[in-house]
Amino acid sequence: xxxxxxxxxxSVPRDDAIDKVTGAARYTTDLALPGMLHAAVLTSPHAxxxxxxxxxxxxxxxxxxxxxxxxxDLDVRLGLYLRDKRIxxxxxxxYQGEPVAAVAADTLDAAREACRRxxxxxxxxxxxxxxRDAMAAGAPLVHPDLAGYDHMRGVFFPxxxxxxxxxxxxxxxxxxxxxxxxxxxxxxxxxxxxxxHVPMETHASIAQALPEGRVEIWTSSQxxxxxxxxxxxxxxxxxxxxRVHVPYVGGGFGGKAGLxxxxxxxxxxxxxxxxxxxxxxxxxxxxxxxxxRQGLHSTIKIGATxxxxxxxxxxxxxxDAGAYADYGVNVGRAAAYSGAGPYAIDHxxxxxxxxxxxxxxxxxxxxxxxxxxxxxxERAMDxxxxxxxxxxxEFRRRNLLKEGDTTITGELFTAGHGKPVECxxxxxxxxxxxxxxDAPSAPHKVRGKGIAMLHKAPAMPTxxxxxxxxxxxxxxxxxxxVSGVDYGQGTYTVLRQVxxxxxxxxxxxxxxxxxxxxxxxxxxxxTVASRFSYMGGNAVIQAAADCLRQMRAVAAQALGVASExxxxxxxxxxxxxxxxxxxxxxxxxxxxxFANGNAIGGPIIGHGRFIATGLTHLDPETGQxxxxxxxxxxxxxxxxxxxxETGEIEILHIAxxxxxxxxxxxxxxxxxxxxxxxxxxxxxxxxxxxxxxxxRLLNPSFVDYKIPTxxxxxxxxxxxxxxxxxxxxPYGARGVAEHPMISVxxxxxxxxxxxxxxxxxxLPLSPERVLLGIQKREKTP
Amino acid sequence: METASVPSGLTLxxxxxxxxxxxxxxxxxxxxxxxxxxxxxxxKPVTACLVLxxxxxxxxxxxxxxxxxxxxxSVLQRAFVETGAVxxxxxxxxxxxxxxxxxxxxxNPSDDEIVEAMAGNLCRCTxxxxxxxxxxxxxxxxxEMLTGEATxxxxxxxxxxYSGKDGRR
Numbered sequence: 009x010x011x012x013x014x015x016x017x018x019s020v021p022r023d024d025a026i027d028k029v030t031g032a033a034r035y036t037t038d039l040a041l042p043g044m045l046h047a048a049v050l051t052s053p054h055a056x057x058x059x060x061x062x063x064x065x066x067x068x069x070x071x072x073x074x075x076x077x078x079x080x081d082l083d084v085r086l087g088l089y090l091r092d093k094r095i096x097x098x099x100x101x102x103y104q105g106e107p108v109a110a111v112a113a114d115t116l117d118a119a120r121e122a123c124r125r126x127x128x129x130x131x132x133x134x135x136x137x138x139x140r141d142a143m144a145a146g147a148p149l150v151h152p153d154l155a156g157y158d159h160m161r162g163v164f165f166p167x168x169x170x171x172x173x174x175x176x177x178x179x180x181x182x183x184x185x186x187x188x189x190x191x192x193x194x195x196x197x198x199x200x201x202x203x204x205h206v207p208m209e210t211h212a213s214i215a216q217a218l219p220e221g222r223v224e225i226w227t228s229s230q231x232x233x234x235x236x237x238x239x240x241x242x243x244x245x246x247x248x249x250x251r252v253h254v255p256y257v258g259g260g261f262g263g264k265a266g267l268x269x270x271x272x273x274x275x276x277x278x279x280x281x282x283x284x285x286x287x288x289x290x291x292x293x294x295x296x297x298x299x300x301r302q303g304l305h306s307t308i309k310i311g312a313t314x315x316x317x318x319x320x321x322x323x324x325x326x327x328d329a330g331a332y333a334d335y336g337v338n339v340g341r342a343a344a345y346s347g348a349g350p351y352a353i354d355h356x357x358x359x360x361x362x363x364x365x366x367x368x369x370x371x372x373x374x375x376x377x378x379x380x381x382x383x384x385x386e387r388a389m390d391x392x393x394x395x396x397x398x399x400x401x402e403f404r405r406r407n408l409l410k411e412g413d414t415t416i417t418g419e420l421f422t423a424g425h426g427k428p429v430e431c432x433x434x435x436x437x438x439x440x441x442x443x444x445x446d447a448p449s450a451p452h453k454v455r456g457k458g459i460a461m462l463h464k465a466p467a468m469p470t471x472x473x474x475x476x477x478x479x480x481x482x483x484x485x486x487x488x489x490v491s492g493v494d495y496g497q498g499t500y501t502v503l504r505q506v507x508x509x510x511x512x513x514x515x516x517x518x519x520x521x522x523x524x525x526x527x528x529x530x531x532x533x534x535t536v537a538s539r540f541s542y543m544g545g546n547a548v549i550q551a552a553a554d555c556l557r558q559m560r561a562v563a564a565q566a567l568g569v570a571s572e573x574x575x576x577x578x579x580x581x582x583x584x585x586x587x588x589x590x591x592x593x594x595x596x597x598x599x600x601x602f603a604n605g606n607a608i609g610g611p612i613i614g615h616g617r618f619i620a621t622g623l624t625h626l627d628p629e630t631g632q633x634x635x636x637x638x639x640x641x642x643x644x645x646x647x648x649x650x651x652x653e654t655g656e657i658e659i660l661h662i663a664x665x666x667x668x669x670x671x672x673x674x675x676x677x678x679x680x681x682x683x684x685x686x687x688x689x690x691x692x693x694x695x696x697x698x699x700x701x702x703x704r705l706l707n708p709s710f711v712d713y714k715i716p717t718x719x720x721x722x723x724x725x726x727x728x729x730x731x732x733x734x735x736x737x738p739y740g741a742r743g744v745a746e747h748p749m750i751s752v753x754x755x756x757x758x759x760x761x762x763x764x765x766x767x768x769x770x771l772p773l774s775p776e777r778v779l780l781g782i783q784k785r786e787k788t789p
Numbered sequence: 790m791e792t793a794s795v796p797s798g799l800t801l802x803x804x805x806x807x808x809x810x811x812x813x814x815x816x817x818x819x820x821x822x823x824x825x826x827x828x829x830x831x832x833k834p835v836t837a838c839l840v841l842x843x844x845x846x847x848x849x850x851x852x853x854x855x856x857x858x859x860x861x862x863s864v865l866q867r868a869f870v871e872t873g874a875v876x877x878x879x880x881x882x883x884x885x886x887x888x889x890x891x892x893x894x895x896x897n898p899s900d901d902e903i904v905e906a907m908a909g910n911l912c913r914c915t916x917x918x919x920x921x922x923x924x925x926x927x928x929x930x931x932x933e934m935l936t937g938e939a940t941x942x943x944x945x946x947x948x949x950x951y952s953g954k955d956g957r958r
Contacts, residue, residue, distance in 0.1 A: 019945065021870050028882075030862070032813070034812065205913075208815070208879040208913055258879030710820070715911060719905075
């Protein structure tokens with residue numbers, strides 16, 4: 009029996025928006041602690057060099073300077089999955105922009121002046137900039153000590169003596185033989201450049217060192233507990249010695265997962281005798297020092313039968329990790345087990361190499377490698393469809409995963425996975441797929457349509473868990489405590505809706521604290537991977553059930569009835585058969601008091617928790633196993649108009665369908681789709697790091713690195729949600745946060761091929777690149 | 790009214806945030822490219838990171854903190870809340886001030902005029918569509934929005950389907 013939902017599924021506006029439109033919302037750089045110092049960082053001008061000497065004396069002499077540190081002062085290794093990084097470079101620098109020394113001073117001006125006076129002597133070393141070169145025998149090693157680094161064993165496989173930080177293999181069936189025997193084959197190579205997350209708030213952390221090595225931190229982070237855990241491991245401190253607060257966060261998109269500036273702020277505060285220190289990245293440092301999305305070189309081979317069935321797929325993914333592994337190794341892992349697209353393929357072989365280079369390092373970015381691999385896969389699927397003479401939508405329809413198929417890691421596809429084909433059909437219908445486009449708006453313009461599938465599962469450890477606590481207030485309202493971070497997605501509003509639904513409270517009486525605090529709010533692994541509404545939602549459902557159980561027990565005792573007979577509704581608890589004997593929540597919240605003054609019960613505090621279930625490590629040789637708590641499938645279809653004189657692409661209409669399982673808040677889900685699509689347009693049309701021959705980043709500012717503005721919107725965007733429920737998801741919901749960004753480039757690339765008959769393989773599809781493609785074709789007879 | 794004496798190199802942004810503790814105005818890039826620090830100087834939108842505090846001598850400066858009246862959100866602020874124009878919120882104060890600047894000089898802007906006025910403010914979360922809708926709604930607010938209060942209780946004042954669109958581009 010399905011019950012009618014009151015609040016879940018409604019477009020509840022976000023309550024945090026009230027603080028944000030008034031300027032009351034406090035972000036990390038809005039905080040000021042008594043005596044707080046400001047930090048500046050000196051970064052490396054070289055992509056690869058030995059540090060011969062660092063002279064800090066002149067910096068120390070600048071008035072107002074309280075601490076000056078270089079890498080030689082700090083013998084600490086940091087890392088998420090592989091501990092390969094220093095707080096400040098020690099002995100060598102591995103990318104241009106890497107922090108080499110840092111200063112904390114009374115003012116930012118003094119800290120910057122002191123940084124300018126630091127003298128560093130470098131001896132330049134050969135740099136390796138292309139990950140394909142870095143894989144070649146004899147390439148300079150970015151990490152000659154790779155063998156000695158701690159890493160997560162059994163999950164990641166660094167190759168000492170090479171630049172390979174991780175090699176993920178997927179083997180299903182016999183791909184080489186099936187490919188050789190296939191009726192039709194294609195092979196194609198693709199490239200995605202590294203790009204930046206560009207949260208409007210750059211990274212910022214405040215740390216205050218306390219006695220006994222303890223430290224208190226305020227930070228713009230997606231990961232309060234992961235920050236605490238990694239700092240605990242790296243600094244050798246018990247977890248309770250580190251307290252991490254996360255106030256409002258101005259966007260993250262993966263870039264604020266894991267460790268950011270917290271370790272540097274901590275060691276500077278220690279060096280400054282316990283004065284709190286704010287380290288805040290400049291926009292240039294956000295581009296050039298903080299991590300980015302990895303570049304990717306893909307080579308994809310597909311074999312198909314003449315009737316349009318995929319017989320085999322082989323792919324090689326070479327990721328440009330940059331100087332440190334960070335999340336990159338897990339991107340290379342996750343994007344490999346998703347690396348053939350949402351298709352039923354019996355014979356599949358994927359090699360995903362995460363390769364060190366002397367460039368700014370990569371990390372998680374919305375989509376976690378899926379936008380990148382699906383740029384190649386979904387373009388290659390179109391190429392195969394054309395070679396077969398099949399409509400690209402029809403070719404996909406014949407091969408999409410359906411009940412009874414298995415994924416490339418051997419997972420059985422069930423009805424509970426959702427319906428990829430419904431996503432395909434929905435977007436095709438929305439843009440009039442198969443119908444002729446209207447005439448272009450000018451003779452030198454041409455129109456085209458493209459379609460692309462997307463899929464992604466949360467990439468997370470097999471044992472990922474989180475908890476929620478609900479406290480009832482004196483007035484019967486509820487306070488929800490969690491440690492996942494709402495850095496813009498809207499999850500907190502969704503969790504309030506869930507608590508209101510379960511507790512029988514109006515949404516206005518459910519509050520959620522907007523500061524995570526590892527000393528006070530309950531554990532959550534971290535806020536990544538589109539799993540917060542799913543896992544946090546389940547934890548809140550349990551916490552609410554715990555509150556109701558406690559209230560029912562007290563109400564039953566107060567009324568002299570069995571607790572099973574008590575119903576909780578409309579802020580009241582009452583025996584099902586006697587609604588007239590209701591006790592208001594507010595009279596149960598802190599304990600029930602009888603007329604004679606006797607009291608029972610006590611404050612109602614509910615606890616709920618959730619842990620990933622049924623996940624396994626992947627077999628190191630075959631990649632077979634169960635990596636995914638759930639999968640979310642979707643599709644984009646797009647119609648574009650290309651100006652053949654300027655190379656500019658205008659998006660006339662983009663339709664995006666996601667099988668959300670259940671839309672918990674349509675306003676927020678729509679916001680995720682529109683925001684994700686436009687962010688995807690950035691990756692498609694505008695964004696990409698450019699390096700010179702020595703590995704120096706050429707475009708670390710908004711002057712040279714453009715992201716979409718209000719002028720760059722498609723003429724029309726159509727979000728479509730399907731609701732094929734997810735077993736185990738709260739109300740049947742799946743994550744949808746990252747997905748709308750994935751495959752936006754693929755759909756537009758396919759539309760461009762349709763419009764021009766040119767197969768573009770390199771992103772971004774800038775006017776220059778599009779125009780050069782047109783000119784090249786015109787020159788080729 | 791207070792008077793302050795400031796060093797000649799102090800920006801208006803630094804003055805607002807560090808001297809007056811008006812931290813609603815945000816720094817997103819420090820070089821006038823992102824619009825997060827937009828304030829109104831004598832009624833016109835400027836990026837406060839590129840204006841020296843001394844240049845504002847004798848001028849009126851309006852920041853996001855002045856947008857609500859007696860604790861009640863303005864129609865523009867309500868429109869941002871209700872259309873879903875706010876996600877992480879870091880660009881929001883600058884967006885509100887650019888929109889206020891527009892609405893002050895043109896109370897009934899066309900869609901193109903709204904895009905033009907908002908295109909100097911970067912947002913990485915929302916995809917802009919809801920922000921443009923919020924400005925449009927604020928320029929043609931439904932009656933419910935003129936009288937209602939901020940909606941912490943989850944009610945939307947905005948009637949279903951109301952987008953303020955009147956077909957003008």
